[in-house]
Amino acid sequence: MFNGVGTAIITPFNENFEVDYNALEEFVNFQLEFVDALIVLGTTGEAPTINEKEREKIVSKVVEIVNKKIPVIVGTGSNNPEHVLNNNKLAEKNGADGLLIVSPYYNKSTQKGLVKYFTYIAERTELPIILYNVPSRTGGNILPDTAIEIFDKNKNVIGIKEASGNISQIAELISNKPNEMLVYSGNDDQALPLMALGGNGVISVFSNVLPKQMKELTDAILNGNFKKAQEINNKYNILMRKLFVEVNPIPVKYAVSKLGYCKNIVRLPLVELSENGKILIDKLFEELSIL
Known part of the structure; x- marks a missing residue:
């Protein structure tokens, strides 16, 4: 699907908590200058609060702006497979290049259930699927053997976004997976070690x-220049981590608003970044000469 960096983009809102499509267009064009893929309506895009009409318009808008320059991957996950299938159809209809599907949350699953769940979904779409493992949000973990089994059973499952935070688990996955299976870090501060392992x-x-x-x-990293990668990682590691000082995407929404690409507005149950959080981000922006 892509090698390098895919941005899990924010969804801009206006003062009435409506999607700001003009801001979205400006932000997508900003991202297009640099990144290898865009991930729309993931956690960072506040997908749980986006209704179906908004979802369709957001996906079609981003696909139109990107115009096949890079892949557009849509987050379609839910804990109800029928909701996932409906979201997949909207993504297909509006020209998405791939799907990012989180493991079911709240009702959760066994490892056997995960295989059946993702197979059921994969059999009902032709779009490439990236599994999403984020135990801190779902309460469940896609173990390496399970991820590999899902990949082996479904030709359109192409890889996994690994946000378990467990480098030992990720190392086990990468060392045992088929060469064709893609592995992406779901944590910015673990991109370097994950990619060094072969992600x-x-x-x-x-x-x-x-x-x-x-x-x-x-x-x-991809060019084997680990000294340069270490320097960049060491410089920005603190910002990578502090963008999670409160629940994502609260801090990153504030940070992007400081760049002028959106308003600092999130939808409930999220609330805007605390004053202490703002002071912290402001200080890092100053120290890193971001503005």
């Missing part, structure tokens, strides 16, 4: 703010 890139929150720098980091 393909990162699905990034940090690149909402600094896409050029994250692209330089992933390019350096």
Whole structure:
């Protein structure tokens, strides 16, 4: 699907909490200068609060702007497979290049259930699927053997976004997976070690703010220039981590608003970044000369 950096983009809102499509267009064009893919309506895009009409318009708008320059991957996950299938149809209809599908949350699953769940979904779409493992949000973990079994059973499952945070688990996955199976970091601060192990890139929150720098980091790793990658990673690691000082995407929405690409508005149950959080991000922007 892609090697390098895919930005899990924010969804801009206006003062009435409506999707700001003009801001979305400006932000997508900003991202297009640097990154290798765009991920629309993931966690960072506040997907749980986006209704079906908004979802269709957002996907069609981004696909139109990108115009096949890079892949557009749509987050379609849910804990109800029928909702996933409906979201997949909207993505297919509006020209998406791939799907990012999180493991079911709240009702959760066994490992056997995960295989059946993703197989059921994969059999009902022709679009490429990236599995999404994020136990901190779902309460469940896609174990390496399970991810590989799902990949082996479904030709359109092409890889996994690994956000378990467990480098040992990721190392086990990469060392045992088929060569064709793609592995992306779901944590910016683990992009370097994951890619050094043989992963393909990162699905990034940090690149909402600094896409050029994250692209330089992933390019350096892919080109074997680990010294340069280490320098970039060490410089920006603190911002990568502090963009999660409160629940994502609260801090990154504030950070992008400081760049002028959106308003600092999130939808409930999220609320805007605390004053202490703003002070922290402001200080890092100053120290890193971002503005």
